[in-house]
Amino acid sequence: MGKSTVAERLARRHGLRRYHADTRTWAHRDRALAAGCPAALRFESLSPEDRWAAPVPDLLAMSLHHERGRMVADDVRALPAGPLTVAEGTVITPATARALPGRAALWLLPTPALLEKRLAERELKPGPLALYRRLADVIEDEVRASGAPFLTVDIDTDVTEEVAARWAAPLAAGPHSASRAERRALLREANEAVVAQYTAFFARPWSRGDVRAAVAPLSCECGATGCAARVDCAVTAFPAAPVVAPGHDGFSAS
Structure with missing residues (x-):
């Protein structure tokens, strides 16, 4: 059970806006390029092969881990006050949370077994595999050093209810999107961000493949809480029409 799944479940159940930092990757990189960030400039200047052949410390720098955390804080501050936003992503660090005072925060740290299982499922090449292992270590070190609240997640562990219990007070206070129409609008917003992420990736000058062949897994927009x-x-x-799973066309799922 990953943080993205937990965030989506809570967003659907409570009528929350979902901010997934991964969908802002290329927008954040463009902001870093505009600011003249050396690591961002180097990332874009290299071919994918040369980029992933770089030493792990260089890969970590080019990931913009800390730079993007600050951008996430800016993004979240710019969102409407209501409904509540659940933000998730590996670039959200304790420093990001400190830049958003008054917000509840919780980190899900995978056990080594779960981390390796997830990495194996992605069938990564050596460069990305080394980077993601290093990022996992960096994130855990940052969380533990800061004293930030966290849950350790093991294989086949569903922590949705425990996260909900930790956030019981803010979830109860709201504000929420109570109507199905409002929940559908939030799901559409999240799906638009996913589509924009795919489109921006294929627009990079070094990108390979054809956006016309790209297929994205989107959230059903039926608006049912479950x-x-x-x-x-x-x-x-x-499509301009709602994206719905078979059998959910009439928005009858409860």
Whole structure:
């Protein structure tokens, strides 16, 4: 059970806005490029092969781990006050949380067994594999050193209810999106961010592949609080109508 799944479940259940930092990757990189960030400039100047052949410390620098954390804080501050936002992503550090005073924060730290299981499922090449292992160590060190609250997550552990219990007070206080129409609008907003992420990746000058062949797993927009369905959608054919799973067309799922 990953942090993205937990965040989506809580967002659906409580009518929250979901901010997934991964969907802002290229927007953040463009901001770093505009600011003249050396690591961002180097990342874009290298071919994918040369980039991933770099030493792990260089890969970590080019990941913009800390730079992007500050950008996440800026993004979240710019969101509407209501409904509540649940933000998730590996670039959200304790420093990011400190830049957002009054916000509840909790880190999910995988056990070594769970981390290796997730990495194996992604079938990563040596460069990305080394970077993600290093990032996992950096994140855990930052969380433990800061005294930030965390949960240790093991294989097949569902921590959704424990996270909800930790955040019981802010979740109860709201504000929430109470109507199904409002919840559908939030799901559409999250899906638009996913489509924008795919589109921006294929627009990079070094990117390979064809955006017309890209298929994104989107959240079903039926708006039911208990729905967890995904809908595979061609990125270039993202419809104006709601994206819904089979059988949810009438928004009848409870």
